[in-house]
Amino acid sequence: MRLRKYLLNNRAVVTLVLINLVIYILLKAFPGLSGVFLLDPDLSMVMEKPWTVVTVFFSHEILIHVLLNMMLVLVFGTQLFRETNAKVIYIIYILCGLIGSWAIFGYASFVEYTGGPIAGASAAALGIVAAYAALQPDAIILKSKSKHWLLALFIVNAVLTIQNPSVSVGGPAHAAGIAAGFITGRLLRKEKSLKNIGQSGLDEDSRIEDVRKSVSE
Numbered sequence: 557m558r559l560r561k562y563l564l565n566n567r568a569v570v571t572l573v574l575i576n577l578v579i580y581i582l583l584k585a586f587p588g589l590s591g592v593f594l595l596d597p598d599l600s601m602v603m604e605k606p607w608t609v610v611t612v613f614f615s616h617e618i619l620i621h622v623l624l625n626m627m628l629v630l631v632f633g634t635q636l637f638r639e640t641n642a643k644v645i646y647i648i649y650i651l652c653g654l655i656g657s658w659a660i661f662g663y664a665s666f667v668e669y670t671g672g673p674i675a676g677a678s679a680a681a682l683g684i685v686a687a688y689a690a691l692q693p694d695a696i697i698l699k700s701k702s703k704h705w706l707l708a709l710f711i712v713n714a715v716l717t718i719q720n721p722s723v724s725v726g727g728p729a730h731a732a733g734i735a736a737g738f739i740t741g742r743l744l745r746k747e748k749s750l751k752n753i754g755q756s757g758l759d760e761d762s763r764i765e766d767v768r769k770s771v772s773e
């Protein structure tokens with residue numbers, strides 16, 4: 557019963573996780589689909605398969621990779637969903653994923669990457685983390701503040717990228733996803749603050765009106 561309630565109340569997050577898991581299983585069962593879903597950093601190849609700038613952030617080839625990314629989406633996405641709605645979850649995931657995809661092209665060319673097609677939803681997943689950390693920086697997630705989780709993930713990503721620039725070609729994409737998610741989270745926080753101020757003003761006006769009525773009576 558609790559699981560059913562959770563699934564119903566977190567449909568956007570569960571949907572994203574299920575899509576990633578299904579595509580992972582498909583890629584394992586039918587390796588030939590890699591050419592359909594994965595992103596080739598060569599711009600000429602992207603012109604032939606433009607949809608791969610989107611499908612890449614729903615695709616994984618390594619089990620630990622998909623599990624880690626989906627854990628981030630599940631944990632932080634659930635909290636973000638409680639603060640916003642399904643539309644916001646989808647927008648942040650896709651926006652950060654797209655920005656991450658395009659960040660790969662410039663960096664791959666810079667380091668003369670020749671490692672073949674890329675898979676992974678890290679830019680999108682980290683974007684979800686960043687958005688929630690910006691919206692609720694002091695919220696406790698797994699015994700640590702969300703802003704500390706974001707900082708730790710950013711540092712780990714930076715260290716891995718610096719140590720292996722040609723191997724960790726997704727590093728700048730992850731950073732771009734974090735930046736996009738953080739900016740979006742700050743905008744959401746500002747919007748929420750304005751709504752709270754507006755609501756406080758309405759409550760104050762209502763109290764003043766009640767006082768006036770009681771005095772006139």
